[in-house]
Amino acid sequence: MNRAVDILSVVMLAAAGAAFCLGVLALGEQRDITALYWLLVGGLSLKAAVDMLRPSRSA
Amino acid sequence: MTASGRVHLTDSKGYVATTSPGLGESIGGSPVRLSLLLSGLYAWVTTVGGPSLSTPGVPHTLSALGAALALIVGLVLASRSPRLGRAVTMGGFVGLSALTWVLLGPALSPAELEPVRAALGGLGWMLFAFGWGVVRKRGAIPENDPRVIAAKPLEPKRALPRATYIVFGVALVGALGPWFFAWRVVRAEHALLAQAAALLCGVAVLASGAQVATLYGQERIRPRPTDRLNLASPALAGVVILGMIGLALWFLRGA
Numbered sequence: 231m232n233r234a235v236d237i238l239s240v241v242m243l244a245a246a247g248a249a250f251c252l253g254v255l256a257l258g259e260q261r262d263i264t265a266l267y268w269l270l271v272g273g274l275s276l277k278a279a280v281d282m283l284r285p286s287r288s289a
Numbered sequence: 290m291t292a293s294g295r296v297h298l299t300d301s302k303g304y305v306a307t308t309s310p311g312l313g314e315s316i317g318g319s320p321v322r323l324s325l326l327l328s329g330l331y332a333w334v335t336t337v338g339g340p341s342l343s344t345p346g347v348p349h350t351l352s353a354l355g356a357a358l359a360l361i362v363g364l365v366l367a368s369r370s371p372r373l374g375r376a377v378t379m380g381g382f383v384g385l386s387a388l389t390w391v392l393l394g395p396a397l398s399p400a401e402l403e404p405v406r407a408a409l410g411g412l413g414w415m416l417f418a419f420g421w422g423v424v425r426k427r428g429a430i431p432e433n434d435p436r437v438i439a440a441k442p443l444e445p446k447r448a449l450p451r452a453t454y455i456v457f458g459v460a461l462v463g464a465l466g467p468w469f470f471a472w473r474v475v476r477a478e479h480a481l482l483a484q485a486a487a488l489l490c491g492v493a494v495l496a497s498g499a500q501v502a503t504l505y506g507q508e509r510i511r512p513r514p515t516d517r518l519n520l521a522s523p524a525l526a527g528v529v530i531l532g533m534i535g536l537a538l539w540f541l542r543g544a
Contacts, residue, residue, distance in 0.1 A: 240459060243463065243501050247463020247464065254486060274531065283504040283517075
């Protein structure tokens with residue numbers, strides 16, 4: 231199960247990179263709201279990826 | 290290292306092991322440490338003796354000669370009484386060298402100095418400082434020292450797993466992607482904004498990716514899988530909600 235969460239974390243990291251790419255692309259195509267949307271998705275994906283791998287406080 | 294010569298070794302969790310090598314050990318070995326004598330004399334000749342003897346005057350010449358004498362006496366004494374030897378060398382040699390420089394005054398102004406000789410002199414002082422160190426004997430284990438304060442042993446270094454490199458590669462591609470696409474923005478007023486946004490995104494992906502890459506697969510320090518998902522649940526919920534909104538808008542536009 232831990233391995234599955236690890237893989238999900240990496241998938242979220244890759245998704246964040248892709249979302250940021252789409253955000254910047256949308257900015258270039260004059261779709262500012264879409265750009266903001268993708269940048270927000272990227273930011274949240276990045277946070278989820280890191281939160282899933284955070285060490286426990288007791289360790 | 291503290292003023293008393295104790296060495297504190299601290300690991301990532303704050304456990305501390307302390308050793309206090311005796312002065313005899315740091316000076317020990319041969320009766321006179323040749324590396325200290327040679328490097329000290331070299332530093333003295335290039336930065337103290339040379340300028341002092343080539344400048345007329347008695348006080349600084351006496352101080353310079355005293356410094357050289359203190360070096361030799363200190364190192365000879367160190368073989369019998371390490372503490373006294375070190376005190377004489379540090380107080381006498383280094384102290385009198387500093388006093389000589391003060392007494393020389395304008396003769397040591399940057400305009401008067403020869404850059405190469407000054408650089409070589411600096412190198413000599415560096416070698417002298419390093420000369421006080423000592424290399425651990427082959428096979429010696431610091432934790433076996435009777436003065437060591439027992440603590441959890443430090444973890445040995447080990448090679449990173451292959452998955453770390455793969456994850457970091459994903460992060461690198463994710464960081465370079467926005468930067469690449471930012472160059473496609475042709476609107477002048479938005480091009481700079483795109484560059485700034487891409488830079489910010491790239492740094493964020495790279496920093497988070499490095500964190501993910503190093504923590505990937507480390508079971509020992511992990512909470513339970515459900516706790517991990519709970520920890521990430523606010524961000525995950527945000528992604529899911531945004532995804533659903535995006536899908537709904539996409540269907541509505543298509544309809």
